[in-house]
Amino acid sequence: MNLRPFKRVLVANRGEIAVRVIRGCHERGIEAVAVYSDADANALHVRVADAAYRIGPAASAESYLRADVILDVARRAGCDAIHPGYGFLSENAGFAQQVLDAGLVWIGPPPASIDAMGEKTAARRRMSAAGVPVVPGTTEPVSDPAEVVRIASEIGLPVMLKAAAGGGGKGMRRVDRAEDLANALASAQSEARKSFGDDSVYVEKFVVGPRHIEIQVLADGHGNVVHLFERDCSIQRRHQKVVEEAPSPALPEKTRQEMAAAACRAAEAVGYVGAGTCEFLLGADGAFHFLEMNTRLQVEHPITEMITGVDLVQAQLRVAAGERLWFEQSELARTGHAIELRIYAEDASSGFRPAPGPLHGYREPTGPWVRVDSGVVEGMEVPIHYDPMIAKLVVWGVDRQQAIDRAGRALRHYHVVGTHTSIPFFLALFEDPDFRAGEYDTGFISPEWLEAHLSAPGGLEGEAIAAAIAAFERDSRAAVGTDEAAEAGSAWKRAHRWSTYRRWA
């Protein structure tokens, strides 16, 4: 076994995932080089790296998406590999190829695998051929309203219109009535054109009461593919995951095995190498359908690490260096239950509106089986230019109930002052008997649910008193040395007491 697969890895990302990858590198004795935009000059990933290089202004397009600048840094810094993290350039096959052409190792799947999964309709065709069940629908993009109506009547309403180049919930429309199809098609196409510069749309059956369940796979460059069980990511807002758990509380063992086998077939079909994730929809009817494959490390990878003991970042490094998988499927087991909560700087009570701001006070929870992956420290500003995720709170418990209770404890110990966070939302979720019973689907969090479950903070007298005392001390300090100083005796006494106080402040 090669303990130190690379000498120096460039981490082409920011925030918590850059920190996570740097940790993995350091644990294997590899130096880590960070890159940063102007908005991240003081960021945590810059502080923990062995060296960091400025790559441009705050806007992603001028920094973290600048393939040329990042490659130049890799060359100047003497790196032998590039880890892209998730987002940014991670699923950009062109960039992956440039990395390889530069004689560096790309810590990710081959560019051809990224391409094969990147265009959603082509991927659906390919998966169908490989025997991976896909959601019934078109395998060719469509734009003719009459054709859309014909397909919809064939597969049955409701249907979903989806941008072929899409992601992140953009260019998606659910249609329940045939007469609404033409309008929905027009708006899905316009959104797709604006977001992705490509207005191809495909039509698929809308799966009722679906759960979003995904399978983690790991493949080496020698034809070996294993799965590391599933993650249930059905608690979503704006079509984005906010809570993930492993194992799923709703997956029968037989379905788990079928889904995992399908995921491995999917990876094999595209010659996959490295860590990847096949996303499936599990319908209320028990049938599951392939959605897409994410050809990179996922945000929620830590829960898989927690239940399997496999360090996915280290695994990526080893496989990218050409190592054969060091375990077989039969040696992989899962233990206990893990939950991840994405702590966003946002206000659930106003429809999860992003609420960037300064972290005046910030202290992460710790304690037994609590892991926090974050890219921030106290005093930092959550930058407006990127995703508003502050951290991922990950806990492990011997079973689901213990994991939930432990996560609740950690949330209550999470000290964040200055910005709204999703913490009150998670605390409310943990009180919901349906969530506690594991009974939820991707539509669980609705405006109605929020209205019914989110409470406004009350009982703030203690905070009001503390605020008044803080104001009093500030104003007294301002007054000392001015008019009040003239009242000699008492002012000296005050000044003395104040200096005593300040020693502790």
Next chain:
Amino acid sequence: MKYEVELPDGARQIGVRRADEGGWWVSVDGGAERLVQGTKVGTAEWLLTQEGVTRKHAVYLDGEHVYAQHQGHAVRGTVIDPRGAALAAGSASTAGEVSTPMPGVVVRVLVAEGDSVTEGQVLLVVEAMKMENEYTAAIDGTVATVHVAAGETVEANTVLVSITPS
């Protein structure tokens, strides 16, 4: 000193004076004074003791703004010294001023100076954290000044558009 502290659960008048035994004599809404002792233990953290019980309060003061955290909730409010506030009173009404509560980048400006606008009309769009937020007129009137242009980065609490009431 008396402070008016406004938090999401209501406004309170809080009297604070220094106690000779250390700490402060505090009264809430004119009630009896009680002795509060304690200290600031972090940038945004106080430990305060009343009647022998010590509790943590996550509170940070920034000018008149107070940021706190209570049972996981982010809490925002104001702490005003009414004597100081009386001096500031009499400044122009701000109903016609549209400002952004958070920093962002102006994506589109939909009105120009001299335009008539009606309450609820979208004036401009500001993007923050990949989300586009529409800013609307709070009153009917005429656009007096557009303070920003598309593409501009704006800080929190920046006045974007001023409207003269009709």
